[in-house]
């Protein structure tokens with residue numbers, strides 16, 4: 265992949281279409297709309313083929329022409345290309361012909377899909393000359409920025425709400441990141457982080473680097489298509505916080521079909537949320553094209569964004585593709601986590617429980633037809649949210665070091681099973 | 684890249700005159716506030732310049748994208764007043780703190 269050529273053309277406002285240079289900037293000067301990277305697809309067509317992709321290393325950068333870096337990426341050379349698991353046992357339980365799990369619970373190095381977006385943001389930050397990176401996060405993003413910055417030799421600042429559980433902070437502190445706890449309500453913390461991002465000359469991954477950062481999520485969609493044997497899945501179920509991942513997986517399907525890497529078959533994009541924070545799914549179910557902000561109250565902390573920045577665009581994607589959305593309660597989330605673990609041996613965090621729970625509902629209601637094929641995006645690891653399931657996974661049974669006691673235990677179990 | 688400027692104890696400037704700033708916000712109004720002339724009230728109550736960049740109003744929500752320019756204490760007071768009215772005030776990026 266000795267390709268030093270940039271395939272990016274410009275940053276472009278999603279609202280008015282005004283174009284901007286490829287700098288660390290994220291908002292249109294006119295209407296404050298978000299900026300997005302646009303590419304030179306003609307040039308990409310000449311460089312990116314199934315054969316060229318298959319000849320490259322198995323990580324997210326094998327689709328480098330469609331990712332926003334100008335030269336060779338410097339961060340994330342081990343990230344991505346997670347397994348796509350054919351989930352026959354779960355398919356049977358959910359009542360669908362064919363089911364696949366895209367398993368980013370084991371993404372490298374911090375066990376969530378955020379390593380994809382962070383790899384892109386940091387690679388681009390290095391290209392633009394930054395030496396300090398930052399983010400505001402309550403979990404996965406903080407872990408990923410801290411780890412990837414450490415490996416790349418960049419200085420990292422991580423802003424968190426001061427009342428965040430200590431366990432979640434260790435996963436950032438261990439990498440030597442500067443972790444700053446901000447006291448106050450979520451809204452105040454949020455506004456201050458935006459201010460800090462605007463004031464210091466840092467690469468704030470989800471603020472001034474956001475146009476690049478968000479593109480990293482496309483790699484999950486590129487991999488799904490390649491791993492399915494170069495085709496677009498009929499149905500994809502995606503967890504939504506800001507809604508960015510959902511819009512970018514859709515974009516990945518559009519790009520591969522535009523480039524002729526897959527045939528342009530119909531696909532439906534479905535969004536999953538927790539009932540305790542469902543601004544997007546509530547709007548989708550009511551047929552609205554805007555959402556109403558909510559105050560989150562759910563065990564799915566990684567999806568707890570009450571005012572989703574890409575909510576409007578997610579609703580549009582679901583509408584355009586004929587997809588649906590639903591949400592699940594905390595109990596259904598726990599049940600989803602257990603179902604995935606027991607059927608497929610995959611332990612997902614609460615966001616995964618949301619995705620499985622919502623897929624179950626969409627299949628049961630026929631919104632995903634039983635004779636179809638679906639992919640579920642599992643985006644984070646269960647070891648990060650042990651608290652959520654600690655009381656719902658059963659208990660160990662204890663015996664003294666005596667064979668007789670063990671046999672007695674098996675006998676009572678046998679009897680209980682027969683009863 | 685520029686890093687945080689070093690503050691010296693003698694730099695009186697840091698404590699003196701408040702700085703001018705431009706703050707870009709999304710305001711989301713609940714239905715009962717939609718008909719109130721909030722932006723006009725801002726300019727009556729606070730020494731800030733308001734500059735609307737986008738707006739959309741339905742029966743269920745009013746969304747206004749606004750730039751506030753003025754001295755930092757005035758901008759902060761304006762935001763506090765808006766929040767007190769039950770209007771959700773988000774930075775232009777909306778959700779900066781993510782998981």
Ligand SMILES: Cc1ncc(COP(=O)(O)O)c(C=O)c1O
Nearest residue numbers: 505506507508509566643644782
């Ligand atoms: C585990 C996990 N899944 C899904 C998401 C959703 O991401 P997005 O904000 O792109 O909708 C997040 C976001 O923080 C996450 O941490």
Ligand SMILES: [Zn+2]
Nearest residue numbers: 277280292297
């Ligand atoms: Zn614009």
